Amino acid sequence: MSAASRARRLLYLVHRWMGVAACVLMALWFVSGIVMLFVGYPKMTPWERLRVLPALQAENCCVPLQQALAAAKSPVKEATLTTVGKHIIYRLQLRDGRIVAIDARTGIKIDIDTPQVLASAQAFLSHTPGHEIGTVDEDRWTHSRALDAHRPLHIVQMEDPDRTRLYLSSATGEVVLDAPLAQRAWNYVGAWLHWLYYFRDRPVDPGWSWIVIVLSALGTITAISGTIVGIWRWRFSNRYKSGSHSPYRESWLHWHHLLGLLFAAIIFTWIFSGLMSMNPLGIFDARGQKPDLAAWRNGDAIAERLPLEPTQAITLLQRTGFQPVEISWRILDGQPYMLARNAAADTRLIMHDGDGFAVRNQWSGDTLLHAATRLLSAPIRSHRELTHHDDYYYARQPEAMMGAVERRLPVWRVRFDDPHATVVYLDPSTGDVALSLDRAQRTGRWLFNFLHSWDLPPMLHAKPWRDIVLILLSLGGLAMCVTGTVIGWRRLCIWYAGKGKGRAKRIS
Incomplete structure (x- = not known):
């Protein structure tokens, strides 16, 4: 032979x-x-989370942020004013990665217990009754690393028609995942x-x-x-x-012969792209220098925050017709600001305006591009404001794997002249780096997504x-x-x- x-x-x-x-x-x-x-696969999208939050009210709202920072007793990296159940809280992310909740009306750290968990769950589902069935570090629906800071998770079984199972943070008591019975059942023959x-x-x-x-x-x-x-x-x-x-x-x-030939191309591409989804041997990992987000911010969002208390910020926002349900303290290009979100996940920015403060819809392109010069050591090759999604920056439907990722428009696309041809997308509505991709990551986008x-x-x-x-x-x-x-x-x-x-x- x-x-x-x-x-x-x-x-x-x-x-x-x-x-x-x-x-x-x-x-x-x-x-x-x-x-x-x-x-x-079960996930909590930003619009699901925000739509159930009540509008923040200036009257009897909160103690000064400084009092909440003192109650944390550890250096704080980020601070957000929001509502969990019946409590308005400061959600503080510490520099060591932990999250703590401070009662915004008393300035006292909240220890999460069963009554608070149930109140939060009932507020999430329009006061539907439910009962706690225990805590879990991780189960078949909670593999996401985004939940790590909230573990262990409290599980509450709701008595709504959808038989929804809620997972709540042991750090703040907020709902971090919802999984109706039908979704869980279909997932056994779906994503799971x-x-x-x-x-x-x-x-x-x-x-x-x-x-x-x-x-x-x-x-x-x-x-x-x-x-x-x-x-x-x-x-x-x-x-x-x-x-x-x-x-x-x-x-x-x-x-088998006929079908194999007829569908050979699609079968190969789907199985091969499934293999690529696992990023074998890290072939799609970012190469070289990654965007320096600390340099992008160029300051400490907490230490250099706006001299504006939450009650003043809420009043200022309401005068413009915006009803905030959440306010965060941020900094961009050395300029402190406050980011507010409403129940529809729309945003507003509060920033310095001469001797006072003003509400803005977006950061200017000049400010974003100036801050972008510090993201990488390489120079900017080109930049453009996009009013439509492109092949890398785009939104997916909620059931998709990346369906919980916000992809707002307009967005600034900045290309750098570095060895790996890095492209960065800047969100003017939030002041965030929304997405960063180098050549290897863009290759992975085509071979997998x-x-x-x-x-x-x-x-x-x-x-x-x-x-x-x-x-x-x-x-x-x-x-x-x-x-x-x-x-x-x-x-x-x-x-x-x-x-x-x-x-x-x-x-x-």
Whole structure:
């Protein structure tokens, strides 16, 4: 047998035996992928959180921020005035990463207990009754690292029609995650199954990561080998004796061949992009210098805060017709300001204006670009104000993996002349660096997000046609995997029967 024949035979064997297991796994991925188009993994979006908060009132609102800072008894990095249950609180993030809650009316640190947890849960769901069922460091719905500062989490089962399960912070008592019963149930055949979360038991789990990487790699190899074998066996210019271009007469084999060729490209791109989603070996990690956010701020938001107390800020905002539900203390380019949000997640900025203070909708482009010069040591190559989303800065629907990320418009896109061609997006409505991507991260965006989710802005705007196409392609891939599963099962039965006969012969 020639080397070419041996190589071909090896490829047949690789596809045959890897496909026995891979087709089952890929079938589950196609089914769960369809579910994930409509039901996402539980998350708390900013608009969900803000819409239930009452408007802050200046009357009997709060003690001065300085009193709350003293009650924290540790250096404070960030401060936010908000409402949790029946309490107006200062939510303080300490420099060591911990979060504490200070009662804004008394200036006393709040120790979270069951009555406060229940009051917060009931306020979140319009005074619906509920009961606490315990605390948990982490369970199948709370893998997100964004919850780390709030662990352990209190779990409250609500008695609403949706049978919503709420997770609340043990640091502040606020609701950090909501998961209705239907969402939890669908997730068992959706995101939880798709991401193989039954292998995961903590936010950072290298074991789970490598399981997904290895299985995705095996699926990719199966798809590639199957495509090559399918093309080899297909007669393009003539036909087999059966009159078909395919050599397989048996129906399952015949349809597996046809479906495999028809959906080969989409099956490969979805399995391969799933592998890329795990960022194997850190190939899409940012290279070189990362944006220096401390230099961007150029000051201490707490120590250099505006000399304006919350009651004054609330009154000033209300005079402009803006009803704040949350106020944070910030600094940008050495200029302190206050960021206010209302229940619709709209924002306003309070900043110095001569000898007084003024409410503004946005930071000026000049201020943002001046601060941006300190983000990287490299010079700015170009900048542009965007009034529409582009291929990297765009919003997703709430059920998507990144559906809780705010992508406001307008936004400033700044390109740097560094070795890794870093692009930074600056949000003038909040004064935040909304997104930063270097060349490696942009490559990951195409090899994962685009290939896996078809998430170019024009595609996302083409609902429901995008969903219909994705479902039809998924059903085609599922049909191919089902035929492969049947073939694999029959092959295993034949192999096992042959092995049993061989054992009987040896015994006799």
